[in-house]
Every structure is written in C-alpha cells, then in structure tokens.
Amino acid sequence: xxxxxxxxxxxxxxxxxxxxxxxxxxxxxxxxxxxxxxxxxxxxxxxxxxxxxxxxxxxxxxxxxxxxxxxxxxxxxxxxxxxxxxxxxxxxxxxxxxxxxxxxxxxxxxxxxxxxxxxxxxxxxxxxxxxxxxxxxxxxxxxxxxxxxxxxxxxxxxxxxxxxxxxxxxxxxxxxxxxxxxxxxxxxxxxxxxxxxxxxxxxxxxxxxxxxxxxxxxxxxxxxxxxxxxxxxxxxxxxxxxxxxxxxxxxxxxxxxxxxxxxxxxxxxxxxxxxxxxxxxxxxxxxxxxxxxxxxxxxxxxxxxxxxxxxxxxxxxxxxxxxxxxxxxxxxxxxxxxxxxxxxxxxxxxxxxxxxxxxxxxxxxxxxxxxxxx
Amino acid sequence: xxxxxxxxxxxxxxxxxxxxxxxxxxxxxxxxxxxxxxxxxxxxxxxxxxxxxxxxxxxxxxxxxxxxxxxxxxxxxxxxxxxxxxxxxxxxxxxxxxxxxxxxxxxxxxxxxxxxxxxxxxxxxxxxxxxxxxxxxxxxxxxxxxxxxxxxxxxxxxxxxxxxxxxxxxxxxxxxxxxxxxxxxxxxxxxxxxxxxxxxxxxxxxxxxxxxxxxxxxxxxxxxxxxxxxxxxxxxxxxxxxxxxxxxxxxxxxxxxxxx
Amino acid sequence: xxxxxxxxxxxxxxxxxxxxxxxxxxxxxxxxxxxxxxxxxxxxxxxxxxxxxxxxxxxxxxxxxxxxxxxxxxxxxxxxxxxxxxxxxxxxxxxxxxxxxxxxxxxxxxxxxxxxxxxxxxxxxxxxxxxxxxxxxxxxxxxxxxxxxxxxxxxxxxxxxxxxxxxxxxxxxxxxxxxxxxxxxxxxxxxxxxxxxxxxxxxxxxxxxxxxxxxxxxxxxxxxxxxxxxxxxxxxxxxxxxxxxxxxxxxxxxxxxxxxxxxxxxxxxxxxxx
Numbered sequence: 001x002x003x004x005x006x007x008x009x010x011x012x013x014x015x016x017x018x019x020x021x022x023x024x025x026x027x028x029x030x031x032x033x034x035x036x037x038x039x040x041x042x043x044x045x046x047x048x049x050x051x052x053x054x055x056x057x058x059x060x061x062x063x064x065x066x067x068x069x070x071x072x073x074x075x076x077x078x079x080x081x082x083x084x085x086x087x088x089x090x091x092x093x094x095x096x097x098x099x100x101x102x103x104x105x106x107x108x109x110x111x112x113x114x115x116x117x118x119x120x121x122x123x124x125x126x127x128x129x130x131x132x133x134x135x136x137x138x139x140x141x142x143x144x145x146x147x148x149x150x151x152x153x154x155x156x157x158x159x160x161x162x163x164x165x166x167x168x169x170x171x172x173x174x175x176x177x178x179x180x181x182x183x184x185x186x187x188x189x190x191x192x193x194x195x196x197x198x199x200x201x202x203x204x205x206x207x208x209x210x211x212x213x214x215x216x217x218x219x220x221x222x223x224x225x226x227x228x229x230x231x232x233x234x235x236x237x238x239x240x241x242x243x244x245x246x247x248x249x250x251x252x253x254x255x256x257x258x259x260x261x262x263x264x265x266x267x268x269x270x271x272x273x274x275x276x277x278x279x280x281x282x283x284x285x286x287x288x289x290x291x292x293x294x295x296x297x298x299x300x301x302x303x304x305x306x307x308x309x310x311x312x313x314x315x316x317x318x319x320x321x322x323x324x325x326x327x328x329x330x331x332x333x334x335x336x337x338x339x340x341x342x343x344x345x346x347x348x349x350x351x352x353x354x355x356x357x358x359x360x361x362x363x364x365x366x367x368x369x370x371x372x373x374x
Numbered sequence: 375x376x377x378x379x380x381x382x383x384x385x386x387x388x389x390x391x392x393x394x395x396x397x398x399x400x401x402x403x404x405x406x407x408x409x410x411x412x413x414x415x416x417x418x419x420x421x422x423x424x425x426x427x428x429x430x431x432x433x434x435x436x437x438x439x440x441x442x443x444x445x446x447x448x449x450x451x452x453x454x455x456x457x458x459x460x461x462x463x464x465x466x467x468x469x470x471x472x473x474x475x476x477x478x479x480x481x482x483x484x485x486x487x488x489x490x491x492x493x494x495x496x497x498x499x500x501x502x503x504x505x506x507x508x509x510x511x512x513x514x515x516x517x518x519x520x521x522x523x524x525x526x527x528x529x530x531x532x533x534x535x536x537x538x539x540x541x542x543x544x545x546x547x548x549x550x551x552x553x554x555x556x557x558x559x560x561x562x563x564x565x566x567x568x569x570x571x572x573x574x575x576x577x578x579x580x581x582x583x584x585x586x587x588x589x590x591x592x593x594x595x596x597x598x599x600x601x602x603x604x605x606x607x608x609x610x611x612x613x614x615x616x617x618x619x620x621x622x623x624x625x626x627x628x629x630x631x632x633x634x
Numbered sequence: 635x636x637x638x639x640x641x642x643x644x645x646x647x648x649x650x651x652x653x654x655x656x657x658x659x660x661x662x663x664x665x666x667x668x669x670x671x672x673x674x675x676x677x678x679x680x681x682x683x684x685x686x687x688x689x690x691x692x693x694x695x696x697x698x699x700x701x702x703x704x705x706x707x708x709x710x711x712x713x714x715x716x717x718x719x720x721x722x723x724x725x726x727x728x729x730x731x732x733x734x735x736x737x738x739x740x741x742x743x744x745x746x747x748x749x750x751x752x753x754x755x756x757x758x759x760x761x762x763x764x765x766x767x768x769x770x771x772x773x774x775x776x777x778x779x780x781x782x783x784x785x786x787x788x789x790x791x792x793x794x795x796x797x798x799x800x801x802x803x804x805x806x807x808x809x810x811x812x813x814x815x816x817x818x819x820x821x822x823x824x825x826x827x828x829x830x831x832x833x834x835x836x837x838x839x840x841x842x843x844x845x846x847x848x849x850x851x852x853x854x855x856x857x858x859x860x861x862x863x864x865x866x867x868x869x870x871x872x873x874x875x876x877x878x879x880x881x882x883x884x885x886x887x888x889x890x891x892x893x894x895x896x897x898x899x900x901x902x903x904x905x906x907x908x
Contacts, residue, residue, distance in 0.1 A: 491784070
C-alpha cells in the first residue's frame with residue numbers, strides 16, 4: 001500500500017553533510033586554506049571575480065574552496081552574496097591609461113613606445129607537465145623576500161615592471177591621433193550608461209550595456225563565439241593593438257570632502273582590438289575597434305570579449321548579419337553562466353506534474369490513433 | 375468601378391534615396407478601385423522600391439500617400455499609427471513577394487498559412503477556418519489534400535499560389551504584387567498569370583503589379599507606367615503604350631521583346 | 635557567516651523597493667510582463683529565483699508562509715526554499731493552504747480554493763507564451779503592444795489539424811481581460827480555471843528571464859481555444875489511492891518492477907485533510 005514519503009528535510013541535511021565531507025576529503029592531508037587559494041590559484045580567483053562580477057579576491061577564494069573548485073558554482077556564490085550587500089556609491093571611471101603595468105604587449109608593431117613588456121606569462125614557454133611540482137610542497141618561508149620579477153635580459157625588450165612609472169600611451173591612441181583608427185565616441189549628449197546590475201537587459205541593447213554583459217559572461221562561451229569569428233563566421237580581421245595587465249586605482253568622490261579619494265587598486269586586463277576598416281560617404285576608411293576588460297589577469301577572456309564586442313557592432317557599422325556572434329539577442333541572452341547553469345540544471349528538479357500531463361495526452365493520442373486506424 | 379468612384383490610392387511626389395542614388399524620384403500615381411496598374415522597368419529602375427513605399431513598408435523622404443479604406447475614410451499612410459497599419463496589412467491589403475518563401479511561414483502547414491489572417495482577425499471557429507482555407511486553396515488551384523503539409527514540400531509555383539491565397543482570404547481591396555512570376559519556371563508562369571488575371575477580375579481587386587516583362591503587363595493591366603533610373607518616363611493605357619510608345623526608352627523596351 | 639549578516643528576507647532594501655515597484659506596475663496592467671532587474675539569489679537561476687524575489691520583497695514578520703513544488707510541501711525544492719525564507723525572516727511557516735497568507739508555488743495551484751487577502755507567488759521559467767513561436771524578443775514585444783496574437787491561434791490550429799486536440803497540457807496560454815496573452819506558468823491545464831476571477835492576488839516571477847506579471851483579484855482569465863474545440867480540463871479514471879478524491883490532480887506512481895500503478899493527489903495538504 002502506498003505511503004506518502006516524508007523526510008525531505010532530513011535527506012537534504014544528509015546531502016549537505018556529504019558534500020562537506022567530500023570537500024574536506026582525506027583528513028590525513030592538510031586542509032586547503034582560503035589564503036593559499038587566493039595566492040596560489042590566483043587565475044581561478046580572477047575568473048571567479050570576473051564572472052561573479054565582484055572584485056574581492058578573498059571572497060572569491062572562499063567561494064572556490066566552498067565550491068570544491070567548481071568555478072561556475074563559485075561565481076554563483078559571489079553573485080548571490082552581492083545581492084545582500086548594500087550599494088554605497090558608484091566609483092569614478094577607472095583609467096586604464098594610468099595602469100601600473102605588469103604586462104603589456106602589442107601585436108600590431110614590433111616596437112612600440114614603452115616597450116613590449118612580457119610580464120608573468122606562459123605564452124613563450126612550452127606546455128610540458130612539470131613533475132617537479134609533484135614533490136613535497138615547500139614549507140612557508142619564515143621571512144619571505146620580495147616576489148621574483150621577470151628575469152631581466154631574457155628577452156630583448158623586457159623591462160622591470162613593478163615600478164610605478166607613467167604608463168605608456170596605448171598603441172590605439174597613437175593610431176587614433178593619426179586618424180587611422182576610429183575614436184571611441186560617447187553617444188550624443190554623453191548620457192549616463194545603463195547599469196546592468198540595476199536594469200534588465202533589453203534588446204536592442206546599446207554598446208555600454210553589451211560590454212557589461214560580456215564582461216561578466218562565461219569565458220568558455222565567449223571563447224567559442226570569438227573563435228567562430230576567426231574561423232569565418234563573420235570574420236573581422238582582428239589584431240591585438242594593445243593588451244595590458246596591471247593595477248588600476250579605484251576612486252570615489254567622498255561627499256563630505258567633495259574631491260576624489262583613492263580607495264585602492266584592482267587588477268585588470270584590458271584588450272584593445274584593431275579590426276577591419278570601414279568607411280562611409282562622410283568619413284574616409286579607418287580601422288574599427290573591439291574592446292575587452294576583465295577583473296584580474298584574464299587574457300583569453302579579454303581577447304574573446306573584444307572579438308565578440310566587434311562582431312556585435314555589425315549593425316552600427318553597416319555590416320550584414322550572417323553569423324551567430326553578430327546576433328546580439330543570441331549572444332547576450334546566453335552568455336551569463338549563472339543563468340545558463342541554473343536553467344540547464346533545473347531539469348533535475350521534479351517535473352512529474354508536467355510530465356504527467358504529457359503522458360496523459362500521449363496516451364489519449366495513441367488511443368485516438370488506434371481507433372482512427374480501424 | 376464607375377467614373378465617379380473616388381480613387382483608392384493617391385501618391386504624390388514619392389522620393390526615396392539610397393545615399394547618392396535615387397530609389398525612386400518624384401513618382402506620382404492614382405489608382406482606382408478595381409483597376410490593374412503595371413509598373414514596368416529593368417532591374418534598378420526603382421519599381422520595387424516604389425512598391426514597398428506603396429505598401430507602407432518603406433518611408434519616403436518626400437511625397438505623400440493616401441489610401442481610402444473600406445469605410446471610405448482617406449488616410450495618410452505614413453501618418454498611420456503602427457497598430458492601424460498592421461490592421462490594414464492583414465485585412466484590406468495584399469502583398470505578394472517575388473520569392474514566396476518571404477511571404478509564407480515555412481514552419482507551419484499550408485492550411486495554417488492560408489488561414490492565419492482569419493485567425494488574426496478574430497475568427498474563432500476551427501471548422502469555419504478550415505472550410506475557408508480549403509475553398510481558397512481550390513480557388514488558387516492547390517490540392518486540398520495537401521492542406522496539412524508544410525509549404526517547404528511544395529514546388530515554387532504552388533508556394534506562390536499559397537501566398538496568394540494567404541493574402542486574399544481576408545478580402546483585400548488592394549493588391550501589391552512584386553514580380554509574382556519571375557522566380558518561377560517559364561512553363562509555370564503562364565498558368566499563374568492566368569490565375570491572377572481571373573482573380574483580379576472576379577474580385578474587382580485594385581492591383582499594382584511590378585514586372586520587367588511587358589507580356590505580363592499586356593495580359594493583366596489596363597494601365598501601365600514605365601520607370602527608368604527611379605523616374606516615371608511614360609504612363610498610359612497599356613495597349614496604347616505598348617503599341618505606340620512615345621518615350622525613347624519605352625520604344626527600346628518594346629523593340630527588344632522578341633516577336634512571334 | 636552568521637544569519638545576522640543577512641538583511642531581513644535577504645534582499646537589500648533598495649532591491650525590495652525596486653521589485654515592489656515592478657509588482658505594482660504588473661498589477662496595474664494585468665497579464666503584461668514587466669521587466670525588472672532580477673538579482674542573483676542563493677538558489678540558481680531556473681530554480682525559482684523569480685518567485686523567491688517576489689516573496690522576499692513582500693514577506694513581512696506577520697506573514698504565514700507555505701511553499702509547494704509540484705503540489706507537495708515536502709519535495710526537496712519546496713523544503714529548500716521554505717527553509718531559506720524562514721532562516722532569513724523568522725516567519726511562521728505552514729503546510730495548510732487555509733492558514734497561509736503567502737504561498738509560493740512551483741507548477742501547481744492548491745486544490746483548496748483561495749481566499750481574498752491571500753497572495754500566490756508562482757515560479758516561472760519562461761514568462762513569454764510565444765517564445766517558441768517567435769524567437770526574437772523585439773518582435774514579440776510588438777505583438778504584445780498591438781495585441782497581435784494570430785500566431786498563437788495558428789499554433790492551436792496546427793495542433794488540432796495534426797492531433798485532433800490542442801497539444802499543450804501545461805503552461806497553457808490564456809487571455810487576460812481580453813487584452814494580454816499571458817503564460818500562467820507551467821501549471822497543468824487542470825489548474826487554469828482556478829485563475830479566472832480568483833479572490834486572491836496572483837504574482838508571477840521569472841528571475842532568469844527578468845519579468846514579473848500579475849493577476850489582480852477578480853480578473854478575467856480565459857484559456858485560448860476555438861469555439862468548436864473548447865478548452866477542457868484533464869480527467870482521470872481512477873480516484874486517489876489515499877483519500878479517494880475524484881476532483882483533484884493526481885500523480886501517477888509506479889509501485890514495483892511489474893509496473894503496477896497507483897494514483898495519488900498531487901496536493902499533499904488537500905489529500906491529508908480529507
């Protein structure tokens with residue numbers, strides 16, 4: 001005889017316990033600390049901050065620990081946490097032109113004013129598994145020295161990059177001065193950009209809103225779309241004009257003081273892409289732009305974002321829309337991995353009432369089919 | 375149609391520019407209820423641009439367009455609110471695209487295509503919609519056994535017939551046809567033209583038909599207009615214009631049609 | 635992190651105000667989808683964040699909350715949501731429909747008729763009834779603005795032509811006050827008549843799609859159909875194996891490997907009370 005099953009709460013608690021114990025794993029091994037994650041998995045932290053749309057390396061590291069390394073889940077934890085935080089004020093726009101540069105390269109010219117600064121990157125090494133990392137972990141230094149910088153002299157144009165000198169002018173600004181590259185124009189009247197954290201995305205969306213959505217969009221998704229443009233689905237002839245990674249100051253205007261106060265620095269990656277030129281009756285042909293900006297060191301994401309940004313400008317540049325990467329409704333409706341992950345995984349939720357309805361209709365149709373045949 | 379019927383449509387000085395080029399330049403015309411007007415020209419002459427303006431689908435930079443509706447109210451087409459224009463588009467106006475796929479929903483059945491205007495206009499009896507769509511399919515010489523099939527399985531000629539049925543089912547008073555037979559095999563064109571001729575006559579449908587083919591104008595239209603480079607170079611009764619063209623360009627067009 | 639670090643009902647006050655404004659707009663225009671700046675909640679998108687935000691924006695310390703999923707109070711999702719709200723508000727919770735002031739539901743309306751003063755909050759995965767027919771949001775907005783719903787009627791026509799019935803069994807499209815086409819959320823056809831002229835306030839929250847829509851009390855709600863193919867509720871041949879009801883929505887249970895089946899009320903509160 002059927003008895004309705006109770007005990008859903010107990011099952012949930014048990015599942016939670018199991019997750020915790022799984023996360024901790026083998027207790028003869030030292031527990032990972034949040035500080036270790038923040039320091040030694042800093043690229044995961046960067047990704048979680050970017051997709052969680054919240055700059056706080058410690059919280060991101062906590063989220064990664066709590067999520068046992070599932071970065072989409074960690075981004076979700078950060079974003080959900082953000083919902084309960086009060087919004088105090090808006091900062092002034094950050095000036096990446098005054099970045100304290102760690103890494104800066106341009107693919108468009110061999111030499112550029114300010115130099116090609118390699119910074120911390122694996123781009124020029126080989127991807128060989130380093131088995132020495134399997135060995136006993138170093139014990140923490142009692143008296144740590146300053147962090148090792150890039151070896152001077154290893155490449156011809158490497159420079160020490162931790163000193164705060166004035167940042168080199170961006171290649172794109174130099175080209176802009178010559179009129180070779182379109183300038184970034186604010187819309188007429190320089191209106192306040194819409195804020196994606198305060199308004200839902202509606203279509204057609206103007207560029208500021210699109211860029212906001214892309215900045216927090218899933219790296220893998222944007223990577224695929226950006227890649228598709230390179231493979232001919234709306235190719236935009238891209239060149240990396242400027243890629244820079246470093247620290248940028250964040251300032252707010254303190255109301256009591258009436259002037260800007262620097263709160264601190266955040267790490268940003270910025271990519272300025274130079275693309276297919278376009279002209280019109282009024283203006284001579286110029287290169288066009290794509291832009292990418294992410295929290296932390298996220299070069300792959302910033303380049304992919306710039307590719308997709310440029311593709312989405314098809315309408316305003318008078319290009320025919322032929323490929324998925326150019327379709328803003330398609331690209332932007334599906335780039336948020338919290339929405340995607342939530343909805344994709346919601347299929348695990350009970351759907352038996354909906355399914356019951358379908359079953360019942362199917363049976364009826366089959367019955368009708370049977371009688372129609374006879 | 376009597377001499378004293380007011381015109382169905384009055385266009386004055388319609389001008390559309392694409393950058394430096396003129397899509398159409400200073401075009402005026404009047405269309406009376408029940409009459410068929412052919413707009414003839416080569417590709418690039420502006421005839422399709424003009425048709426799209428007459429349909430309210432392209433806003434001209436200059437000129438005015440008035441349409442008189444079934445309640446005898448005259449409307450400035452480009453001053454109509456969107457909702458009013460959409461209502462006219464699914465009741466009193468017909469627009470037949472050159473490529474039937476542009477004027478059909480390929481993802482729904484032939485019957486749904488044909489009946490959509492009825493449903494959009496509030497008809498709520500399934501059986502009545504079904505009967506009406508069958509009637510219209512017969513009228514355009516489509517097999518009603520295929521009523522539940524997707525138009526993707528139809529030939530070009532059949533798709534075009536379906537597009538016509540889909541438009542005419544709401545009893546429009548104005549039909550705008552954009553080279554309705556050009557995309558079809560020559561062998562199929564003649565029968566479709568016959569169908570159009572029969573329908574426009576029996577329905578008393580005021581029609582503007584765009585074509586590059588003088589024979590189509592001769593067959594269907596009482597009046598015709600010749601366009602070149604966006605301008606109207608000659609207008610008049612079809613037979614007169616074709617038998618005794620005045621403008622050198624019209625003469626060229628007529629002369630280039632193979633005889634016999 | 636202690637619970638004291640969460641604001642009452644989790645959302646910060648600005649967000650609550652923003653959501654309430656959207657709700658008011660929705661109530662003023664029955665059936666119209668109001669865009670709102672949906673926030674991320676500690677539940678994933680697609681798992682009820684829209685309904686949750688509506689509930690959290692409205693819940694007050696004196697409310698009595700009921701949460702159901704597929705009609706039951708004790709399915710895992712319902713438990714999770716109820717505990718979250720209780721944890722962040724301290725409000726009283728109940729499994730009895732008659733005692734609740736605020737009911738959050740996924741995919742069902744309780745069998746017990748609702749009363750004036752009660753609020754139902756529906757979790758909505760996809761608020762747009764035409765989303766499968768027309769993928770472009772810009773075009774769908776125009777259709778709603780012009781009340782241009784022929785396309786939906788075409789879809790029903792096709793179903794009847796192909797199957798002899800309308801093939802939609804849940805999330806059945808309805809016309810609200812003869813003006814807006816609305817999705818009632820994935821409730822079964824069986825529950826649709828409960829919406830018409832209900833004394834309760836019905837609110838629909840879609841978090842991922844960022845829309846809220848509403849039915850104020852005593853609103854006219856009519857399912858789309860044809861005059862000669864009128865809307866029909868589902869019916870079962872059996873009665874509930876536990877309480878004998880023949881008037882409620884029944885879940886089918888597979889009892890053993892031989893495939894023996896039994897039918898039981900989906901609404902656990904209703905069933906238990908009989």
